[in-house]
Amino acid sequence: MDAAALERALRRMAHEIIERNGGTEDLVLVGLQIGGVFLAERLAALLAEIDGAAVSCGSLDVAMHRDDIGLRPVVVQAPTVIDEDLTGRTVILVDDVLYTGRTVRAALDAVCDFGRPRAVQLAVMVDRGHRELPIRADYVGKNLPTRADEMVDVSAGGVSLGVVT
Amino acid sequence: MSRPTAGPRHLLSVADLGRDGIREILRLGDSFAEVNTRAIPKVPALRGRTVASLFFEDSTRTRLSFETAAKRLSADTVTFSAGGSSLSKGESLRDTSQTVAALGVDCVVVRHRSAGVASQLSRWLDCSVINAGDGRHEHPTQALLDCYTIRSRLGDVEGRRVAVVGDIAHSRVARSLVAALQALDAEVTLVAPATLLPPAVDSWKVAVSSRLDDVLPRADVVYLLRLQRERQDAALLPSLREFHERFGLSAERVARLADHAIVMHPGPMNRGVEIGAEVPEMHCATITEQVANGVAIRMAVLFRLLGSGAAAEAAASAPSGTRRTAQPADSVPADPAPGARRD
Numbered sequence: 001m002d003a004a005a006l007e008r009a010l011r012r013m014a015h016e017i018i019e020r021n022g023g024t025e026d027l028v029l030v031g032l033q034i035g036g037v038f039l040a041e042r043l044a045a046l047l048a049e050i051d052g053a054a055v056s057c058g059s060l061d062v063a064m065h066r067d068d069i070g071l072r073p074v075v076v077q078a079p080t081v082i083d084e085d086l087t088g089r090t091v092i093l094v095d096d097v098l099y100t101g102r103t104v105r106a107a108l109d110a111v112c113d114f115g116r117p118r119a120v121q122l123a124v125m126v127d128r129g130h131r132e133l134p135i136r137a138d139y140v141g142k143n144l145p146t147r148a149d150e151m152v153d154v155s156a157g158g159v160s161l162g163v164v165t
Numbered sequence: 166m167s168r169p170t171a172g173p174r175h176l177l178s179v180a181d182l183g184r185d186g187i188r189e190i191l192r193l194g195d196s197f198a199e200v201n202t203r204a205i206p207k208v209p210a211l212r213g214r215t216v217a218s219l220f221f222e223d224s225t226r227t228r229l230s231f232e233t234a235a236k237r238l239s240a241d242t243v244t245f246s247a248g249g250s251s252l253s254k255g256e257s258l259r260d261t262s263q264t265v266a267a268l269g270v271d272c273v274v275v276r277h278r279s280a281g282v283a284s285q286l287s288r289w290l291d292c293s294v295i296n297a298g299d300g301r302h303e304h305p306t307q308a309l310l311d312c313y314t315i316r317s318r319l320g321d322v323e324g325r326r327v328a329v330v331g332d333i334a335h336s337r338v339a340r341s342l343v344a345a346l347q348a349l350d351a352e353v354t355l356v357a358p359a360t361l362l363p364p365a366v367d368s369w370k371v372a373v374s375s376r377l378d379d380v381l382p383r384a385d386v387v388y389l390l391r392l393q394r395e396r397q398d399a400a401l402l403p404s405l406r407e408f409h410e411r412f413g414l415s416a417e418r419v420a421r422l423a424d425h426a427i428v429m430h431p432g433p434m435n436r437g438v439e440i441g442a443e444v445p446e447m448h449c450a451t452i453t454e455q456v457a458n459g460v461a462i463r464m465a466v467l468f469r470l471l472g473s474g475a476a477a478e479a480a481a482s483a484p485s486g487t488r489r490t491a492q493p494a495d496s497v498p499a500d501p502a503p504g505a506r507r508d
Binding site: 061063064065069070074076078079080081085109110112113114115 | 193195196198199200203204205206207208209210211238468471472
């Protein structure tokens, strides 16, 4: 998947978000640190372009909410930036890759510390399978079946698949 | 108990951290400061862990700050204070601390009037030990929160001119602070009467002055220290009034500071002695900011010792059937330890 395909996928997801929510009112995009942040920013820009109104966009570091703290080194990446009360808003979590679902579970816990959202939806660029929790995405850029020993890399340049050595 | 080589387990002195460790904690401080601004300022990071405060000496802000920090990380807290304990029945420090550790705590935060107690406990106990002040020796978390405060007010610590004023001889805060400031390449000047300078001040590698008014115009930070009269064992000053005249930061002296300069104090303050009565409320004063920042920094310290660090390193080297392969989305990326997540 190259940069142009990534951009087309984002554009389609933006349209799906508007269709499903009947516009962009009350939407807040929250990118998960680090990989989801640039996607959330890009999606927010596309939503603003399509719907003509600015859409709030923040970032969230879920390290402190992870369920594997103490099991392996957990690195706090960057401060969370969510400037508004999420009560009554529709929050769209944005991440690059959906895998076990544990990051999303942590993110669901974390966003609830910022208020009580009306709804939380999930947008991911790649769904690679292997879920360990009952979590699914509402908007998917690409479904990419993988083996557990493979590694999915998403950047502004596109999506690539590598093998963990 | 021998100290494990992998990961930090204790925080006994600023030197334990080194320059990189200090920078890491300041960076983490930003993340935890953000947590403290949330509608629900609490994260589950240390759920199931227990932090014990062992305060053999009086404290208001440090003990409350550590307890607040631990609670905001969802750790459980137990508190020991010397008054009303079995110390009065003749129990020794070792027996008391081992009793507390035997409750199953993961971390002990200790303050004691004697230097070296935290270090001694780190050898006696299996759990992590954080030094919250030992005699005149060190108070590392105070130095960290002070560096964080300088960084958030002035942008960076490096190259900043910091005047540390007052009773340096009896101050553990000064020892930790100077070590931290030097690690971060700040320029430190100690300002005190000769009787309140530490005996080995030559080995500190800092400038020393006995004239506050000469130092003020160039200072970015004026850090005031209380006269530790409970630790002073001789008449070191002619009078408090004379000390205030020569070394107290009055409002008139504040007027001679650069516009961006800040006035810091670790508390407790004695208004009218080392600090003019009206100075703490002036915009340049960071005293309440220091207290607020203290919670974030202590969260960072607790998280680094208990939430990542040693326990995680130990788990990473242990065989595990459930560990996953590296994956940037669902694991935390940019893991600095090579091979830590490889199967």
